[in-house]
Amino acid sequence: xxxxxxxxxxxxxxxxxxxxxxxxxxxxxxxxxxxxxxxxxxxxxxxxxxxxxxxxxxxxxxxxxxxxxxxxxxxxxxxxxxxxxxxxxxxxxxxxxxxxxxxxxxxxxxxxxxxxxxxxxxxxxxxxxxxxxxxxxxxxxxxxxxxxxxxxxxxxxxxxxxxxxxxxxxxxxxxxxxxxxxxxxxxxxxxxxxxxxxxxxxxxxxxxxxxxxxxxxxxxxxxxxxxxxxxxxxxxxxxxxxxxxxxxxxxxxxxxxxxxxxxxxxxxxxxxxxxxxxxxxxxxxxxxxxxxxxxxxxxxxxxxxxxxxxxxxxxxxxxxxxxxxxxxxxxxxxxxxxxxxxxxxxxxxxxxxxxxxxxxxxxxxxxxxxxxxxxxxxxxxxxxxxxxxxxxxxxxxxxxxxxxxxxxxxxxxxxxxxxxxxxxxxxxxxxxxxxx
Amino acid sequence: xxxxxxxxxxxxxxxxxxxxxxxxxxxxxxxxxxxxxxxxxxxxxxxxxxxxxxxxxxxxxxxxxxxxxxxxxxxxxxxxxxxxxxxxxxxxxxxxxxxxxxxxxxxxxxxxxxxxxxxxxxxxxxxxxxxxxxxxxxxxxxxxxxxxxxxxxxxxxxxxxxxxxxxxxxxxxxxxxxxxxxxxxxxxxxxxxxxxxxxxxxxxxxxxxxxxxxxxxxxxxxxxxxxxxxxxxxxxxxxxxxxxxxxxxxxxxxxxxxxxxxx
Numbered sequence: 001x002x003x004x005x006x007x008x009x010x011x012x013x014x015x016x017x018x019x020x021x022x023x024x025x026x027x028x029x030x031x032x033x034x035x036x037x038x039x040x041x042x043x044x045x046x047x048x049x050x051x052x053x054x055x056x057x058x059x060x061x062x063x064x065x066x067x068x069x070x071x072x073x074x075x076x077x078x079x080x081x082x083x084x085x086x087x088x089x090x091x092x093x094x095x096x097x098x099x100x101x102x103x104x105x106x107x108x109x110x111x112x113x114x115x116x117x118x119x120x121x122x123x124x125x126x127x128x129x130x131x132x133x134x135x136x137x138x139x140x141x142x143x144x145x146x147x148x149x150x151x152x153x154x155x156x157x158x159x160x161x162x163x164x165x166x167x168x169x170x171x172x173x174x175x176x177x178x179x180x181x182x183x184x185x186x187x188x189x190x191x192x193x194x195x196x197x198x199x200x201x202x203x204x205x206x207x208x209x210x211x212x213x214x215x216x217x218x219x220x221x222x223x224x225x226x227x228x229x230x231x232x233x234x235x236x237x238x239x240x241x242x243x244x245x246x247x248x249x250x251x252x253x254x255x256x257x258x259x260x261x262x263x264x265x266x267x268x269x270x271x272x273x274x275x276x277x278x279x280x281x282x283x284x285x286x287x288x289x290x291x292x293x294x295x296x297x298x299x300x301x302x303x304x305x306x307x308x309x310x311x312x313x314x315x316x317x318x319x320x321x322x323x324x325x326x327x328x329x330x331x332x333x334x335x336x337x338x339x340x341x342x343x344x345x346x347x348x349x350x351x352x353x354x355x356x357x358x359x360x361x362x363x364x365x366x367x368x369x370x371x372x373x374x375x376x377x378x379x380x381x382x383x384x385x386x387x388x389x390x391x392x393x394x395x396x397x398x399x400x401x402x403x404x405x406x407x408x409x410x411x412x413x414x415x416x417x418x419x420x421x422x423x424x425x426x427x428x429x430x431x432x433x434x435x436x
Numbered sequence: 437x438x439x440x441x442x443x444x445x446x447x448x449x450x451x452x453x454x455x456x457x458x459x460x461x462x463x464x465x466x467x468x469x470x471x472x473x474x475x476x477x478x479x480x481x482x483x484x485x486x487x488x489x490x491x492x493x494x495x496x497x498x499x500x501x502x503x504x505x506x507x508x509x510x511x512x513x514x515x516x517x518x519x520x521x522x523x524x525x526x527x528x529x530x531x532x533x534x535x536x537x538x539x540x541x542x543x544x545x546x547x548x549x550x551x552x553x554x555x556x557x558x559x560x561x562x563x564x565x566x567x568x569x570x571x572x573x574x575x576x577x578x579x580x581x582x583x584x585x586x587x588x589x590x591x592x593x594x595x596x597x598x599x600x601x602x603x604x605x606x607x608x609x610x611x612x613x614x615x616x617x618x619x620x621x622x623x624x625x626x627x628x629x630x631x632x633x634x635x636x637x638x639x640x641x642x643x644x645x646x647x648x649x650x651x652x653x654x655x656x657x658x659x660x661x662x663x664x665x666x667x668x669x670x671x672x673x674x675x676x677x678x679x680x681x682x683x684x685x686x687x688x689x690x691x692x693x694x695x696x697x698x699x
Binding site: 060249250251252253254256257260261263264265267268269284285312314315317318319320321322364367368369370371372373374376377390392393394395396397398403404406407409410411414415418419420421423425426427428429430431432434435 | 443
């Protein structure tokens with residue numbers, strides 16, 4: 001009875017605390033500017049099903065794809081078993097879903113195999129990070145907390161799965177020794193290898209092990225859920241909305257700045273009606289998280305720091321300081337800092353004299369980009385680091401006039417000669433009469 | 437090879453009361469860069485060969501604004517764009533072929549919102565259409581059986597998902613088309629995009645074009661085929677970096693077609 005009450009209190013507080021933090025994340029994301037993502041529902045659903053649910057963009061790298069698939073499928077399906085654990089917790093039953101009969105036995109066996117694959121996947125992932133040192137998993141932007149975060153996630157999953165195996169091992173031993181409560185059910189293709197080690201234990205000790213593992217798993221699940229908002233692991237939830245909200249345009253199409261059109265267009269079309277509010281002048285481009293749109297901020301929370309973007313970046317692979325992953329990590333870190341500022345100051349942001357561009361991201365990173373879209377192409381959850389880089393270039397050029405000198409030269413050539421080089425427009429068709 | 441090419445400007449077409457089938461957008465590189473001008477003339481030779489009525493804007497053409505847009509100068513980009521859109525709309529242009537993937541991307545994707553709606557194709561797409569429709573008959577000529585690798589320009593490939601048209605044209609030349617380790621959607625940039633063409637690279641350990649040329653040369657090709665004047669510059673410099681210019685040529689797909697068929 002007490003355990004039932006403890007369980008219910010845990011479930012409620014675990015859920016409430018998660019929702020409380022999720023709401024803060026939601027608030028932070030919507031500190032960003034409005035962006036129109038309406039329409040195209042079927043194309044959006046299709047993208048989400050293909051990219052997030054179907055993991056389509058993972059497949060280009062087969063080894064991590066297979067391992068991640070184990071963990072992903074295992075994590076999703078084993079949660080069905082957690083439903084039963086919750087039911088048992090509330091009603092003090094033992095394996096209540098056994099009413100499904102032999103299908104239940106199949107399911108439990110299947111879950112054990114999945115749990116084994118999850119454990120295997122996580123173990124290999126730990127080795128890739130900490131022993132083999134796969135390059136994109138040990139880059140300098142991951143030192144400190146991001147590295148710790150990754151290892152916490154992988155170890156937690158291994159602990160959760162181990163608890164499941166040990167619980168099942170004790171359970172099947174109890175089914176033989178004490179089947180008053182522990183009715184005979186389930187199939188245990190993995191944990192029956194552990195069971196012989198427990199056979200000498202008393203019923204009391206076995207119940208203690210079985211209950212401890214049950215509680216560990218339940219605490220683990222709620223703990224993990226509440227860890228998500230603080231962690232890169234939030235991708236397991238945000239990958240779905242983020243891919244749904246993917247940019248459906250060709251990747252080469254950069255956003256149009258309406259505020260600029262409102263200034264330029266009247267010179268060409270005197271009847272043009274401005275679309276932006278002249279009383280609320282917006283900053284050109286982005287200096288801080290407030291200047292980005294909320295999809296860009298959702299991107300930042302969705303990033304799980306896998307580094308496929310950075311490993312495919314031509315500038316990064318040739319030793320330049322730019323790393324698209326770092327752009328996303330910096331954006332999230334700054335946004336979290338802004339969020340804490342708002343919490344501390346009763347709901348309003350008090351200027352802290354800092355900004356995303358300058359305190360987190362340097363001009364050197366921004367100017368190194370080739371705008372080649374390799375990072376956008378690579379991202380398994382359709383994050384767009386390039387749009388943030390472009391917005392920061394716009395800020396540097398149009399608000400700060402601080403483009404590199406050579407680019408300023410290119411701009412003035414274009415203004416004066418209609419070409420990025422210093423050639424006379426009168427010579428534009430000279431090629432017609434030159435030898436091939 | 438007949439050295440004469442026939443080119444008329446839009447102004448000339450209008451003066452004679454005629455309308456061209458298509459406008460050839462030459463681009464700044466194709467107009468001013470000595471190497472790229474050869475590509476421009478190759479494209480014209482193909483157009484002349486199939487008797488397409490095409491026009492250029494000539495002195496009325498101005499930069500699309502692409503490098504300004506990629507560099508963050510939205511004001512300058514929109515000024516250029518609207519000036520060009522005014523010219524194009526005054527001539528009532530419907531269809532445009534470009535010699536450069538950057539012009540292609542900008543006019544196709546970024547002009548519509550500013551009032552410029554045209555059907556835009558890249559010259560490799562036009563050549564492929566001409567071959568498919570039987571209007572252009574090609575053979576391998578001097579390239580028959582030669583090993584060719586194709587370098588995807590970012591603004592044709594990833595930016596606009598055009599991967600097959602350039603390859604189909606190359607294949608029609610009866611060559612051995614090889615793929616680099618990173619190709620198509622995974623293709624590596626030549627290093628010029630994002631206005632990098634116009635500035636020094638940031639501090640690093642290697643130039644991007646050297647990295648890409650190294651990858652292309654690893655296939656030991658006779659020709660590195662490109663479809664962008666900027667890629668052409670970067671790959672040519674990259675090949676020179678490895679002193680391989682005697683062995684491996686860097687040629688635009690239009691040049692391959694022209695050379696193979698003596699157009």
